[in-house]
Amino acid sequence: MPILPPACQTLCVPLHTPPPPEWERKSATTMGEYQVSHVLGIHEKELYGPIYVGGFKTVSLSSVKLMEEVLRKEEKFPSRGDMSLWTDYRNMRGLGYGPFTEEGKNWYNLRALLNKRMLHPRDAVRYGPVINEVVTDLIKRICYLRQASPCGTLVTDVSNNLYLFSLEGISSVLFEKRIGCLENAIPDGTQHFIDSIAQMFANSAGVILLPKWAQRFSPHWHRYIAGWDGIFKFAGQLIDKKVEEMERRLGEQQEVEGEYLTYLLSNTQLSRKEVYGSVTELLLAGVDTTSNTLMWALHLLSKNPEAQETLYKEVSDHTDILSAEEVNSMPYLKAVIKETLRMYPVVVMNARRNIEKDVVIGGYHFPKNTVFGFSLYAMSHDEETFPEPWRFEPGRWLRDGRERPYPFGSIPFGFGVRGCVGRRIAELEMHLSLARMIKLFKVEPDPTLEEIKPVSRTVLVADRQVNLHFLDRSNQSQR
Template sequence: MSFLKEMLPRAFRMSGRCMSSLLRCVDSRWSDVILHNELKTLDEMPGPSAAGFIWDLLFRRGLTRLHQLQVEGRRQYGPMWKAKFGPILTVHVAEPELIEQVLRQEGQHPMRSDLSSWKDYRQLRGHGYGLLTAEGEEWQNVRSVLAKHMLRPKSVESYDGTLNSVVDDLIEKLKLRKRENSDGRINDISAEFYRFGLEGISSVLFESRIGCLDPVIPVETERFIQSINSMFVMTLLTMAMPAWLHRLFPKPWDTFCQSWDYLFHFAKLQIDQRLKEESERMARGEKIEGRYLTYYLSQAGMSMKSVYSNVTELLLAGVDTISSTLSWSLYELSRHPEIQNELRAEVLSALNGRIIAKASDVTAMPLMKAVIKEILRLYPVIPGNARVIPDKDIKVGGYLIPRNTLITLCHYATSHDSKQFSEPEEFIPHRWLSRSEGSHPYASIPFGVGKRSCIGRRIAELEVYLALSRILVHFTVEPAEENDRVNPMTRTLLVPEREINLRFIER
């Protein structure tokens, strides 16, 4: 009130135009005061007891069902609730309007949740931070370098030749695998697509192949794949365990560190080989095109410590996206043959007699894009993202969220919300071709939004488009068994809980 008593007499002595402007300012200041007083605190936010949450997390549902806990939490507590695990308090946000409110207040250097075990490992071994672990200006600098070559459409299109050579090998590998069974059955298709995804991102990063699709996979490459799997499995466990427990139960932490050791070792070998070849070419006076990311990173003024960390993390970033999206796409298309046939017809029409798609062909494949959007809605690779706003309190859904609070954005819950999508559990890609279904733009954001959105999105999407179009040209895909339902599970990322087995019939 003292603010009003001071300012209003001055306002009446001013001209009408100035007074009007000032009154708008007064109204804004007064509204903020009222709004702030009306905001609820975290103490008033609903949520399970600490013991109840730990019981649900570890025993009733388990860490592999974190995506389902989102849906149950929204149903039981509403669009916002809090949960405490040990010393960590998390605010869960499970409505697109509220997710938008969070993301619009995240500031110049958005922060994800603290991948504490990842950072602890890097500090232990003296490694640098990469794009997935860095924060603040360090993250911004790396992001700026990579965005030029991973987010600009024209830059990404230049990779279609490289990626198509990997697709060539994938098709041959699928033909070889289907001949192992008389009915064309390929078991555990996700494993094959995992190797394909890793080979693709490696070919982009290193301009060389690492043998993931060879008839006999090199021992080092197979160990690298196993290390990725082991690291992701151990990530949730090591983050849930306090540091002092590592001494009592050392195996999870030791396995986690050993997995990361080999990931860094493998990436360093590839980087050093790539840079040695570039140096030799420069010594011979040859022109260096510098189109590939390892070269760009090393020429961007980064220390080699930073280059090793960033490339190691980039190798991880796209592999699961590609493997998961392709696996679930063929799984759903095999169960919906009418959509598979329609998509195949679209691909053949766009190719106009060719069998190999280019990046420019995708613009003539709206159903292809819709299928991938629907797969990522049903099976978001990252079921929940997180934010920490370090420099200010924010207002979300009528609550005042103090700075440094961990906020979980429940993407799985919003993309499975019947208020946003009719028949949310059904595979209906045509919903994305129609404007009749008015879902909120933040209801399904599998790659994130804004500065912290997935930097490898365009390359991953292109690799999926090229692979899926070629698979449909060469094969009809059917379920290996009738009514063979596969559900997702959380393993840091969302993955199939068991093998996806399909029949590939050559056309």
């Protein structure tokens, strides 16, 4: 078998990748590498080809076919690679691991329990009425914020408001109760939780790029730890309230029934420590995935009125409040979310590590414990897989006779048994909320803002506050 050369040697003639927009090239020289890691994946593919040895001795892959080869050869207990940045915090605080941090057989058994009542499509359907209640309150909040603006249509800081919606939605599923995130007055601690997520992610790079011995001397470390403290404190308080409620009902000899958290707490196979670790990680993932994708979807639709009008025609044929079942008959709605996730994947990098045996990928032999890094952003912007990759084109996902994209070209929720446990819930939240917003409002960009650019904060976010105009469909002449 040939031996893979380092990144300074090109393996083969690189596949041609069209240059990204001019602002992307400029940003790579003016922003930190961490913030533009999604763009660097494209540039490195141009320089070194689709497979090379990158930083941290990771084998970097930017080829869809090579990534598929790795994933098709997954072991029974797939490993994401080095998660010590997250596990170090949990070990320091004596906290339990969850689906993102656990490994091996322990992970497999944990996922088997967490998958129930969440991952199967029929499980997601049961949460439709609860999520629709949250969507109704999101619409009310949009109306409230519009009225407070001078022009009567502008909603400022759309990202943060969608964070509140996502937090309310996933909390309603996990904790089986509304927590009031979409009220006019935000509950104490809610905004701190959202800020803690941003703080944890924003300081991750400043920690991980340092050697272990130096991390705890960095100001990034203290901010990183404070962010995790805020995340676990918020989740722990909600779990504690549910535990108190269950204990009270048991003390009164009442039956204890309920959905997700009740199921986990009453399951004797999970310790309380594992419940805290798992629910906190599910809460964290559920907020970021839905809120960021919805923000990018609204942004893209505001910039592409023809696509927005096509979506409006589809959703206007249905009832005001969609059921989970109705979404299945709305292919363009689903395509808008798929195309958004292709252009702005929540996570721009993913990884796998073969921990049990050697593996051959792309004709190269790799020993055990090799980490393969996937440049998801580079792959989803490869013109060989997606013609005109920088163009927002939901129609490429429709089953209307045209050739559909290669299945592994965009896998925002992962693949196989290590795929996102909350995928069905996240998709349901995005479909139900986007359909209702577009049916009620025509969304337009704020012309006073400069172009919105994506930056990597572990997850892909906007580089500035996003404002949008929400015009009533029933009164298009209001501005």
